[in-house]
Amino acid sequence: MIPLIFKNKTLCALAISLTLHAGATFAKEFSENHFTSQSLGHGVYELAFDKNQKAIYAASAPSFDKDKTSGEVFLLAADSLKINERIATQRRPFAVALDEPNHILYLGNALDGSLTLVDTRTNKEVKTIQLSNDADPKNKAHVREVVLDKKHQRLYVSGIGSEDKGMLWIVDTQKQQEMHALTKMDPVGFAVDESGDKVYAVTGKGELITLDGKTSQLLSRVKVDPSEANHYFLNIALNTAKGVGFIADTNTPDVLVVQLDSGKLIHRIKTPNSIAAIYNPARNEVYVTHRNARQISVIDANTYGLKHTIKTAAMPNSMALSPDSKTLYVSVKQDEKANQADYVLKLDLTQF
DSSP: OOOSOOOHHHHHHHHHHHHHTTTOOOOEEEEGGGSEEEEEESOEEEEEEETTTTEEEEEEOOOOOTTOOOEEEEEEETTTOOEEEEEEESSOOOEEEEETTTTEEEEEETTTTEEEEEETTTTEEEEEEEOOOTTOGGGOOEEEEEEEETTTTEEEEEEEOSTTOOEEEEEETTTTEEEEEEESOOEEEEEEETTTTEEEEEETTSEEEEEETTTOOEEEEEESOTTOSOOOEEEEEEETTTTEEEEEESSSSSEEEEETTTOOEEEEEOOSOOSOEEEETTTTEEEEEETTTTEEEEEETTTOOEEEEEEOSSEEEEEEEOTTSSEEEEEEEOOTTOOSOEEEEEEEGGGO
16 A cells, blocks of 8 residues: 655656556555355365366365264355265365266375375265275375376376385376386476476476376486575475466465476565465456465466465465366464464455
């Protein structure tokens, strides 16, 4: 907000500044109160949009206690966020990936190192795939992210391990079984470029990993910003038409823009530390959640300028974009000490 009263000198400086930045847009701030929300419960994490049911799946792990190992998935109406069903799961789900053509919802069970498969026609569990082997330290890891490559019928799963023991599991979605695993990868988040036959992973060491989508084998591994040792990349969003990726970093400020073919850092978008990122090609925008800052950024994917911010009462986490690209759904988490429920926020992007 610019004060109404200035000294003449300040007004002159402001006029010069506006002239130099002619055509620039200033980010407008919104409040979550402008939008629909739905309170759910404790431990809400990732979301998936089901186009056939016009619904949102929201994974929930209500407790970290060792004796409370079950979880649930909320099925929400996409238009109103009304809770249509609560699906009980034997294990605690955190990550989600939806295979709509085959009616399978994949749930990543972080604490168990496994996947739960749910039939979306019946909303019943049909299979559990155990990935982590707790008896073997070399193959023990916690599931973090699950990302589907529909074209090549594979599911990529990141396993967070101690030191350099992170795993990258590849699951055959036709056979519903593990194909193979890559060790010492330290992957955290993924994005799939199906048309380009590439899979991009970001790591806790500030790296961009490129995999061959046809073989799932390593093509390259690049340190994006060698001058900064504190990077911990969580997620990446792709603008494949422009050949760039937008990296969310939980340890350091700024969203990093990288060239996908080389891993070269080409721009820093000034933002707080971030959690998740989604690219919307229909609007040429990038959406980023900033958990600690309690805000969501809307970024112009052409200019890399900040267009809008949405302030949230609690900590925005994961996102899902509607198929028509007009609505963004965000899971919002409460502070652990807060005696309030996590919730899902529905953002009408046409209001921006």
